[in-house]
Amino acid sequence: MKGEIVAIGDELTSGRILNSTSQFAAHHLFAMGHEIVAMSTIGDSPELIGAAVRKALDRADFVIVTGGLGPTSDDLTSEAVSTALGRPPTFHPEILEKVQAFLERFGGGHGKTSPSKKNIELEKLAWLPAGAEVLKPEAHMAGYLLVHDDKPIFFLPGVPHEMRQLLVEEVIPRLTAWQEGDERQVRQRLYRIFGLPEAEVNRRLAHLEDDNSLVKFGYYPVYPEVHLNITVLGADVEETEALLTIFDRRIRQAIGPYIYGLGEEGLEEIVGRLLRERGASLAVAESCTGGLMGHLLTEVAGSSDYFLGGITAYSNTVKERLLGVDSTILEEQGAVSAETARAMAQGARRSIGSDYAVAITGIAGPSGGTPDKPLGTVCFALATPDGVQDFRYQFSGSRHKVQIMAAHMGLDILRRAL
Amino acid sequence: MKGEIVAIGDELTSGRILNSTSQFAAHHLFAMGHEIVAMSTIGDSPELIGAAVRKALDRADFVIVTGGLGPTSDDLTSEAVSTALGRPPTFHPEILEKVQAFLERFGGGHGKTSPSKKNIELEKLAWLPAGAEVLKPEAHMAGYLLVHDDKPIFFLPGVPHEMRQLLVEEVIPRLTAWQEGDERQVRQRLYRIFGLPEAEVNRRLAHLEDDNSLVKFGYYPVYPEVHLNITVLGADVEETEALLTIFDRRIRQAIGPYIYGLGEEGLEEIVGRLLRERGASLAVAESCTGGLMGHLLTEVAGSSDYFLGGITAYSNTVKERLLGVDSTILEEQGAVSAETARAMAQGARRSIGSDYAVAITGIAGPSGGTPDKPLGTVCFALATPDGVQDFRYQFSGSRHKVQIMAAHMGLDILRRAL
Numbered sequence: 001m002k003g004e005i006v007a008i009g010d011e012l013t014s015g016r017i018l019n020s021t022s023q024f025a026a027h028h029l030f031a032m033g034h035e036i037v038a039m040s041t042i043g044d045s046p047e048l049i050g051a052a053v054r055k056a057l058d059r060a061d062f063v064i065v066t067g068g069l070g071p072t073s074d075d076l077t078s079e080a081v082s083t084a085l086g087r088p089p090t091f092h093p094e095i096l097e098k099v100q101a102f103l104e105r106f107g108g109g110h111g112k113t114s115p116s117k118k119n120i121e122l123e124k125l126a127w128l129p130a131g132a133e134v135l136k137p138e139a140h141m142a143g144y145l146l147v148h149d150d151k152p153i154f155f156l157p158g159v160p161h162e163m164r165q166l167l168v169e170e171v172i173p174r175l176t177a178w179q180e181g182d183e184r185q186v187r188q189r190l191y192r193i194f195g196l197p198e199a200e201v202n203r204r205l206a207h208l209e210d211d212n213s214l215v216k217f218g219y220y221p222v223y224p225e226v227h228l229n230i231t232v233l234g235a236d237v238e239e240t241e242a243l244l245t246i247f248d249r250r251i252r253q254a255i256g257p258y259i260y261g262l263g264e265e266g267l268e269e270i271v272g273r274l275l276r277e278r279g280a281s282l283a284v285a286e287s288c289t290g291g292l293m294g295h296l297l298t299e300v301a302g303s304s305d306y307f308l309g310g311i312t313a314y315s316n317t318v319k320e321r322l323l324g325v326d327s328t329i330l331e332e333q334g335a336v337s338a339e340t341a342r343a344m345a346q347g348a349r350r351s352i353g354s355d356y357a358v359a360i361t362g363i364a365g366p367s368g369g370t371p372d373k374p375l376g377t378v379c380f381a382l383a384t385p386d387g388v389q390d391f392r393y394q395f396s397g398s399r400h401k402v403q404i405m406a407a408h409m410g411l412d413i414l415r416r417a418l
Numbered sequence: 419m420k421g422e423i424v425a426i427g428d429e430l431t432s433g434r435i436l437n438s439t440s441q442f443a444a445h446h447l448f449a450m451g452h453e454i455v456a457m458s459t460i461g462d463s464p465e466l467i468g469a470a471v472r473k474a475l476d477r478a479d480f481v482i483v484t485g486g487l488g489p490t491s492d493d494l495t496s497e498a499v500s501t502a503l504g505r506p507p508t509f510h511p512e513i514l515e516k517v518q519a520f521l522e523r524f525g526g527g528h529g530k531t532s533p534s535k536k537n538i539e540l541e542k543l544a545w546l547p548a549g550a551e552v553l554k555p556e557a558h559m560a561g562y563l564l565v566h567d568d569k570p571i572f573f574l575p576g577v578p579h580e581m582r583q584l585l586v587e588e589v590i591p592r593l594t595a596w597q598e599g600d601e602r603q604v605r606q607r608l609y610r611i612f613g614l615p616e617a618e619v620n621r622r623l624a625h626l627e628d629d630n631s632l633v634k635f636g637y638y639p640v641y642p643e644v645h646l647n648i649t650v651l652g653a654d655v656e657e658t659e660a661l662l663t664i665f666d667r668r669i670r671q672a673i674g675p676y677i678y679g680l681g682e683e684g685l686e687e688i689v690g691r692l693l694r695e696r697g698a699s700l701a702v703a704e705s706c707t708g709g710l711m712g713h714l715l716t717e718v719a720g721s722s723d724y725f726l727g728g729i730t731a732y733s734n735t736v737k738e739r740l741l742g743v744d745s746t747i748l749e750e751q752g753a754v755s756a757e758t759a760r761a762m763a764q765g766a767r768r769s770i771g772s773d774y775a776v777a778i779t780g781i782a783g784p785s786g787g788t789p790d791k792p793l794g795t796v797c798f799a800l801a802t803p804d805g806v807q808d809f810r811y812q813f814s815g816s817r818h819k820v821q822i823m824a825a826h827m828g829l830d831i832l833r834r835a836l
Binding site: 010011012013014015016017018019020022023024025026027028029030035036037038039040041042043045048052055070071072073074102103121122159284286288289290291292293294295296297298299301303304307308309310311312313314315317318321322351352353364365366367399400403 | 430431432433434435436437438440441442443444445446447448453454455456457458459460461463466470473615616617620621624627634635636637638639647702704706707708709710711712713714715716717719721722725726727728729730731732733735736739740769770771782783784785814817818821
């Protein structure tokens with residue numbers, strides 16, 4: 001189908017924020033075989049919003065509108081659409097209840113807000129154009145569907161992660177169901193890849209991409225990973241499954257060791273699952289990542305079952321005091337060395353009392369590089385009940401990117417060992 | 419003046435390429451006091467291009483069109499504009515000569531293209547809508563100005579670095595020269611706010627927002643913070659400065675303690691600067707955040723000057739072993755308690771040997787809450803050379819959000835103390 005995307009917000013038209021959500025939507029819709037005829041970005045003005053939605057409805061089969069659904073005075077989308085499409089605002093008490101319950105737990109006003117004033121703001125969220133169907137009634141995010149002139153219009157929040165979630169979980173399946181006459185069976189599979197840059201993934205899979213439109217490849221760099229989404233369109237269930245099996249095998253032949261998982265499960269979840277299956281416990285000793293690997297591990301609910309804790313030894317004194325790294329190693333080999341990493345991992349395993357320990361020490365930059373150990377040099381060690389192994393990698397990019405890459409590499413070293 | 423930006427290219431509407439050039443243009447034009455009413459992105463279709471340019475001319479004082487000026491078959495901008503605006507294509511021999519001379523020096527064809535074929539393609543570059551003025555005749559890039567209905571339309575290449583150069587060197591100076599009568603001065607200021615939800619910031623500032631268009635308020639939630647951007651439009655420099663001073667004072671009266679900074683500097687940078695000014699060192703003891711506060715601190719280059727390290731005590735054993743938390747405190751008060759937080763902060767300060775230490779222990783969820791200590795309860799302690807203070811907050815949202823909010827609150831507690 002032909003679609004159009006309308007993004008709303010002064011923060012976009014003033015150039016303060018880069019509009020990456022429209023691209024995300026275009027990319028996913030294109031991968032599903034839809035054609036995006038136009039994307040427009042407009043400021044917080046009811047006239048412009050109304051005109052843009054009407055115009056989009058004229059020339060497209062479906063429309064996606066993002067932004068302007070919040071409770072503040074510059075959130076004008078629902079109001080503008082009510083006027084432009086002649087659909088009077090309709091009150092949805094269940095939305096107000098949901099939001100109030102949420103804010104009560106959150107404690108938005110701390111008793112200093114007059115209730116009447118507060119309600120006026122929040123009530124906005126509950127007034128939707130007549131005929132609106134809330135997309136995810138159970139979730140704490142805005143988003144609804146309106147069918148006008150027999151065409152679906154999806155209204156999504158401008159907050160990137162909410163918009164992405166609704167697009168993938170609600171919009172794309174509903175569009176697929178909407179598409180009548182097309183009896184093809186659609187299956188998608190998301191490969192999560194770590195350790196290969198996007199261009200290299202692309203190069204290794206180029207021979208699999210064809211223009212017969214049976215299998216579409218979509219590449220999404222989600223730093224530090226690359227996600228590959230394939231969409232298979234077979235004539236029926238059997239054909240679709242057969243194609244999926246064929247292409248899965250070919251993809252694994254090309255980049256198998258770098259695929260760490262499928263679907264939604266992240267690296268930290270897979271590592272956690274593997275540790276839990278083995279009944280093993282983990283500690284970390286971090287220097288250049290400052291605690292990021294530990295934090296990634298604890299983003300998983302229930303991680304206290306296997307993650308005991310960590311020591312962030314940013315200064316050499318802490319490396320000696322808390323991890324027992326010998327001062328002669330630090331002097332002779334340096335803080336960024338295989339020997340220091342090994343001593344850190346063994347020290348963390350011993351002092352925290354875990355089965356496994358991972359150590360990370362490196363030069364994140366922007367200064368501190370030497371000819372021997374340029375910026376981005378990161379040494380790792382993995383201590384297990386059977387001994388210690390060390391690894392050295394050279395990363396590139398900003399300080400921030402080196403830290404993120406190093407913390408994920410720590411997880412991947414553990415994943416491969418487990 | 420009011421402007422509109424039209425970006426052209428299938429690579430944009432398919433989501434293959436992120437449109438960063440429109441944002442670049444919007445940002446620069448906004449900073450010069452222009453208002454961008456809309457940005458649109460359309461595919462390589464003559465009808466869509468013509469309609470978008472006509473529409474933009476209707477509602478804006480100037481238009482910027484990027485992309486579709488090259489020599490290949492999908493470059494259709496000039497052709498489409500000739501038709502839509504009734505300006506027959508006009509041949510510019512000097513453009514063809516320039517391009518041919520350029521290609522002779524750099525060998526564009528590599529011998530694989532037949533000369534006739536190549537000429538037909540190249541000639542395209544020399545056919546512009548009647549009345550076009552080439553923007554930079556001496557440069558090897560496309561780009562021209564067309565004045566239609568007394569409004570300037572700038573056609574720029576889609577190649578980002580060429581587009582950026584022409585925008586800064588040609589478009590902005592020409593627009594400034596064009597702008598007669600409007601002598602207004604623009605100033606912007608960005609306030610960074612932590613500890614108040616967006617709706618509450620909005621409510622407290624509602625009385626300052628007026629519709630006289632002198633001062634514009636923009637709210638941007640950047641979790642866990644809220645950014646407020648004000649734009650002041652005065653008749654001259656003095657008036658603009660005076661308005662900025664007045665509104666700055668009013669904003670600070672309303673939400674002063676929650677404003678932690680202005681402009682680009684983040685919370686972790688401000689905390690680092692304050693520690694550096696005092697020549698003080700810092701350690702952290704984290705439980706529910708798993709190392710995130712330490713990581714935020716080390717995102718700042720040079721943080722090793724004041725951040726010594728941290729202990730992530732995810733299990734109670736580690737709290738006892740490495741932080742010296744008394745087991746009776748853990749048993750009687752629980753791991754999430756003011757007493758445990760105090761003991762953790764003191765333990766980190768002692769064992770790492772820092773001047774300050776911050777401790778965080780809480781219930782990030784999704785399970786583990788009790789009536790006394792519901793999900794999202796987080797206890798903090800700050801140990802200084804003068805003693806220990808403790809704090810308790812109640813956060814809401816997902817595990818991920820509680821962790822992010824808690825790590826930032828740890829930084830903010832330290833900022834307020836410093």
